[in-house]
Amino acid sequence: MKEVRTVARRSGLLAATFGVTTLAAVSLAVACGDALEVDDEEDVGLVGEAYGKHPEHRHDDDCYGKHPEHRHDDDSVVRALEKKIREGRHTFRYETFGDEAFWGGKLGLHKAIAGEANGGIGPGIGPATALALGLKVDVEALPQSLQKQLRRGRVDLEDPATTLALLKLNAVVGVTGFFDGSGTLESIGIQCALCHSVVDDSFAPGIGRRLDGWPNRDLNVGAIVAAAPDLSPFTDLLGLPDDAVRNVLNGWGPGKFDAFLHLDGKATRPDGGPAAVLIPPLFNLQGVGLMTWNGFSGMSAWVPLVINLEMWGQGVFSDRRLADETQFPIAAANGFSRVRHDPDRVTPKLAALLTYVESLEAPPPPRGFYDKAAAKRGEALFTGKARCSNCHVPPLYSLPGHASVPAQAIGIDSFQADRSPNRGYRPPPLRGMLTRVKGGFFHDGRFATLEDVVDHFDQHFTLELTRRERADLIEFLKSL
Numbered sequence: 014m015k016e017v018r019t020v021a022r023r024s025g026l027l028a029a030t031f032g033v034t035t036l037a038a039v040s041l042a043v044a045c046g047d048a049l050e051v052d053d054e055e056d057v058g059l060v061g062e063a064y065g066k067h068p069e070h071r072h073d074d075d076c077y078g079k080h081p082e083h084r085h086d087d088d089s090v091v092r093a094l095e096k097k098i099r100e101g102r103h104t105f106r107y108e109t110f111g112d113e114a115f116w117g118g119k120l121g122l123h124k125a126i127a128g129e130a131n132g133g134i135g136p137g138i139g140p141a142t143a144l145a146l147g148l149k150v151d152v153e154a155l156p157q158s159l160q161k162q163l164r165r166g167r168v169d170l171e172d173p174a175t176t177l178a179l180l181k182l183n184a185v186v187g188v189t190g191f192f193d194g195s196g197t198l199e200s201i202g203i204q205c206a207l208c209h210s211v212v213d214d215s216f217a218p219g220i221g222r223r224l225d226g227w228p229n230r231d232l233n234v235g236a237i238v239a240a241a242p243d244l245s246p247f248t249d250l251l252g253l254p255d256d257a258v259r260n261v262l263n264g265w266g267p268g269k270f271d272a273f274l275h276l277d278g279k280a281t282r283p284d285g286g287p288a289a290v291l292i293p294p295l296f297n298l299q300g301v302g303l304m305t306w307n308g309f310s311g312m313s314a315w316v317p318l319v320i321n322l323e324m325w326g327q328g329v330f331s332d333r334r335l336a337d338e339t340q341f342p343i344a345a346a347n348g349f350s351r352v353r354h355d356p357d358r359v360t361p362k363l364a365a366l367l368t369y370v371e372s373l374e375a376p377p378p379p380r381g382f383y384d385k386a387a388a389k390r391g392e393a394l395f396t397g398k399a400r401c402s403n404c405h406v407p408p409l410y411s412l413p414g415h416a417s418v419p420a421q422a423i424g425i426d427s428f429q430a431d432r433s434p435n436r437g438y439r440p441p442p443l444r445g446m447l448t449r450v451k452g453g454f455f456h457d458g459r460f461a462t463l464e465d466v467v468d469h470f471d472q473h474f475t476l477e478l479t480r481r482e483r484a485d486l487i488e489f490l491k492s493l
């Protein structure tokens with residue numbers, strides 16, 4: 014009996030670890046007759062450390078498959094996954110990876126936000142200006158009293174001090190303020206959520222509950238960066254004077270960012286237009302081989318690049334392709350192909366973050382967003398006469414594999430394609446069309462509407478779609 018109780022206690026711990034019900038664990042441990050030999054209860058807390066020490070883990074054990082730990086293995090996997098997704102979500106929303114050393118420490122962006130009256134410089138950035146720049150406020154981080162004051166119009170939305178108060182509440186989506194003991198803003202860092210989340214506007218425009226994965230097509234990243242007092246990290250890298258860098262940044266416009274500027278130094282397209290691309294949605298990416306409009310690399314390679322080279326987080330990262338002086342002269346000259354920070358603040362967060370991003374799915378289109386009967390006809394065209402599914406393979410709606418297509422295959426210029434070692438455009442997974450509408454379609458938003466996209470493909474592939482067929486195809490796209 015004593016032994017049973019010991020087993021029960023220990024199985025309980027095991028059960029907690031593996032997410033099985035205690036009672037079932039006990040009865041099977043007893044039925045199989047092996048008291049668990051656990052040297053130290055603390056070991057049991059960590060799956061990794063405990064692995065291989067328990068008889069349950071020995072694959073040659075006669076009891077293999079009979080223990081609840083095995084039978085309920087699926088549940089433990091599901092539970093571990095859920096935990097990982099939560100961890101990843103936290104990272105996506107709140108983790109700066111130490112990038113405040115860049116945004117605050119080097120650019121001094123926090124000073125421009127605080128303004129002279131609050132220990133910074135210049136007029137400062139009040140919430141009204143911040144919202145106009147596309148920044149979003151998480152209503153769930155606002156105490157009820159503040160929500161009430163906001164509703165009654167008793168909050169000064171022009172005063173940078175209000176922005177500081179919001180930062181203290183951790184209410185500005187994708188931005189974290191770092192304050193000293195006296196409440197002065199001393200640095201600022203950014204997160205994935207800055208560009209890849211919006212809010213549902215449930216409280217007011219720009220203020221609501223977080224919607225992760227939606228591209229923030231209101232966000233004027235360039236104008237925000239150009240508000241920083243010191244752009245020397247960029248002028249140094251690009252070899253351009255300060256005003257030229259500010260012009261480039263201010264030329265991007267809302268919803269766009271240029272991830273390759275400080276890798277290849279191409280500030281404008283050959284036609285003189287801005288080289289920035291639209292922030293993409295992060296939906297249904299599981300199974301999509303290549304990331305970015307130009308298919309730069311897979312998800313697990315792209316995300317550490319973003320953290321280390323775009324957000325300027327402090328981690329470890331390698332990509333030898335960035336040592337190519339012809340394609341990436343600036344990256345090559347600055348050793349961006351191999352980044353090392355000690356301590357590494359990125360790699361320990363990576364797995365959970367990737368799990369979260371890969372778990373994001375497109376919101377279903379709202380009632381009335383599209384015509385069902387027309388969409389059904391459009392689907393038949395998509396996979397039939399219009400040949401869209403050659404590249405947008407359902408249900409992924411991208412091309413599986415290490416797959417991008419040459420620019421001429423889709424009838425557009427190759428500028429952005431040539432900035433990737435893969436020299437092509439990756440067929441975007443088309444789900445969540447609702448979230449793609451603002452800012453236009455294709456990497457640079459060159460097509461304002463779905464009509465324009467379908468007309469383009471109709472001409473380029475000489476599909477000879479009728480007016481009604483084109484309309485049906487659009488209804489199908491809207492249903493995704």
Ligand code: HEC
Nearest residue numbers: 204205207208270272290291292293304305306307316319
């Ligand atoms: C400053 C804005 C910004 C931030 C911050 C940012 N991203 Fe992005 N992200 C972009 C842009 C713009 C692209 C498209 C780049 C391109 O195609 O050239 C992109 C592309 C991606 C893609 C590829 C999506 C696809 O369909 O091709 C993934 C995945 C991604 N980002 C994840 C993240 C994660 C995770 C973080 C945080 C660690 C993050 N991003 C931070 C702007 C941002």
Ligand code: HEC
Nearest residue numbers: 306399401403404422438439440441449454455456466470
């Ligand atoms: C040869 C491969 C290929 C075929 C065939 C193809 N597409 Fe695409 N599609 C792409 C690529 C690549 C892009 C991204 C272009 C870019 O990055 O600018 C794209 C972009 C799009 C977009 C814009 C997505 C966004 O968010 O900007 C839509 C919509 C779309 N395609 C629909 C269709 C439809 C409808 C058809 C059939 C008439 C079709 N595609 C046929 C490769 C293809």
